Amino acid sequence: MDGDSGRPFGKPELVGAAGTAFLPVAAVVAAGVEAALPWWAVAGPAVLTAGLAGWAGVRIARRRAVRREVLEPGEKVLGTYTVRPPYREHTPPAAHEGPQYQLVVTSRGLQLWERSALLWRHPWPELRVLVDGPRLRVHHEGRETGNMLLEPAGAAQEVRAVATRHATG
Structure with missing residues (x-):
C-alpha cells in the first residue's frame, strides 16, 4: 500500500485521475454507442470505469510525487525499469498496483524502489555496475547491493x- 493514502487530493492527483480515466471511459462509451445501447445503460459502466481508473490514476500520481521529492536539485x-521478483512463486502484483520493484536511473545514481518506499540509493561514483547475461549486478562499497x-x-x-x-561524475 502506498503512503499518504489519507491526504486530500492535490492538482497532480486530479490530473492523474483524469488522465488515467479518460481512455477507459471513452472505450466504454464507444462500445455502448456502437452497440446502440440507451444512455442509461452506458452511464453505469462508464461511471464505474471512471471511478476505478481514476483511483488507479491517483495512486500512480502519488507514487510519482513521492519519487520526485527525493530527487536532488x-x-x-533517465529511465525507470521494472525489476522482476527474485522467485518464481512470487505472486505478481495486481494490474492496478503496478510493478512491485523498480530501478530508477538518474543523472546522479541508482535508486531501488518498492512501490513508494525507497529501498536504497547510491551515487554513480560509488557504484560498480556489471552485466551478467540478462542480469544487472550492482556493487556498492565492495558488496553486491543488487543482482536483478x-x-x-x-x-x-x-x-x-x-x-x-556517469561513473566519473
Whole structure:
C-alpha cells in the first residue's frame, strides 16, 4: 500500500485521475454507442470505469510525487525499469498496483524502489555496475547491493551504458 493514502487530493492527483480515466471511459462509451445501447445503460459502466481508473490514476500520481521529492536539485530521471521478483512463486502484483520493484536511473545514481518506499540509493561514483547475461549486478562499497533481472529485455545493457557515462561524475 502506498503512503499518504489519507491526504486530500492535490492538482497532480486530479490530473492523474483524469488522465488515467479518460481512455477507459471513452472505450466504454464507444462500445455502448456502437452497440446502440440507451444512455442509461452506458452511464453505469462508464461511471464505474471512471471511478476505478481514476483511483488507479491517483495512486500512480502519488507514487510519482513521492519519487520526485527525493530527487536532488538538478537531478534528472533517465529511465525507470521494472525489476522482476527474485522467485518464481512470487505472486505478481495486481494490474492496478503496478510493478512491485523498480530501478530508477538518474543523472546522479541508482535508486531501488518498492512501490513508494525507497529501498536504497547510491551515487554513480560509488557504484560498480556489471552485466551478467540478462542480469544487472550492482556493487556498492565492495558488496553486491543488487543482482536483478530487469524488464524490458536489454535494460541491463542500457543501465550499464549510463553507468559508464556517469561513473566519473
